[in-house]
Amino acid sequence: MAIAKAERLMNLALCLLGTRRPLSKRELRDSIEAYVEAFGPGKGGSGSEDSFNRMFERDKDDLRELGLVIETVENLDGEVGYLARRDSNRLPPITLDAEEAAALGLAAKVWQQARLAGAASGALQKLRAAGLPEDVDPYEAHGALEPRIPVHEAAFEPLMLACRDRRPVVFEYRKANAARPETRQVEPWALECWRGHWYLAGWDRDRGAERVFRLSRITGKVRSRGARFTAPVPDVVTVRETVAGWAGEIADRSARIRLRSGAGYPLRAKATSVRELGAGWDELEIPYGHGLDAWLVEFGPDVVVLEPAELRADVVDRLRAVAEG
16 A cells, blocks of 8 residues: 555656646546556546545645645636646755764664654655765764654643644643643643653733643643734744743742652752751752752652742642642
8 A cells, every 4th residue: 555655656747747738637547557557547437536525635644744836726717737847856965074974873863653753754854865875874973862852741732733733722831739630732842852752832812921831731632723823923032031041040039948868859959058958868059040949849748948938839839729629
C-alpha cells in the first residue's frame, strides 16, 4: 500500500510538473494508471467519482506538504485545472558548512515523538536533495551528543499544531492550589521547556491578559476553535521571558528555607548559601521569583519555608489544596 501510494504521488507530481497548461481532474484521472485502475475512466458512476475526488484532494495535500507548489487555474469555460510550474518549484542553491549541518542533525535527533521525528528526517532529506554536500553527515558530526526533549503530556501535540496554525484552543486547567479544573480559552503563542516541564504561553481570553500554563496541569482534550486571534502575538524572545518569569526563572528577592539533609538537590543547586542546622536539616537561601511556591510543594515534607511570610502562606495553601484533593 505504501509503495502504491508513493508511486501514485510520484506520477501525479510528474504530470503536474510536465504539463505546459493546467490539467483538469478528468484529464489527470485518465492519465495516471493508479487512478484508472482504482476508479476506471473519467465517466464512472457517482460513487466512483466521489471516491476519486477524495483521493485526489488527499494526494494534492500530500504533495503540497512535501513542498510542491501546485497552482489552481480556472479557464474561460469555468473548468478548474492544476499544474506545478518548474520555476516555482526550483530551490536556490543551498550551502551548509559542517557546523551548520551538525546543528541541523542535532535538531533532528532531539524529538522523541514519531510525528516530529518524521518531519525532521524529511526536512533533512529535502536539504540533501537540494544540494547538501554528500561528505557532510549531519547525524554523525557530533555523534557523542544524544539530545532528548521528553514530552509525556497528551496536550503537547495539539497545542504545538495550534501554535503553528494560529488557532485558539479551549481546555480544562487545574491550578496547583485549586480543587477542580477551570475552562480556559486561550490564543496559543509558543511552547517552552523549563526545568523539564513544558509550558504554554498565550493570551487568556476570559482574563484579557497573557498567561502561562503548565502542560501537566491540563486535563482532558485540547479543543480547537475556528475564530481568529484577537490579541497581537509578541516576539518569540518576549514569550520566552514571559515563560521564564512564570516558571520561576526570574527572581528579584531571596527566600530562606529548611531542607532535609540529603534531599532537594535541585534546590541546593540554586542556593546562594547553605548552612547546616543539625538534626538532619540544612538552611538554604534561594532566589525567590514567581512560581517558587509551586516548585517547593513538589518536595513535600523535605522543605519548610522560613521566610518571607507570603511564600510560606502560598506553600501552605497549595499543600492544603492537594490534601483536600
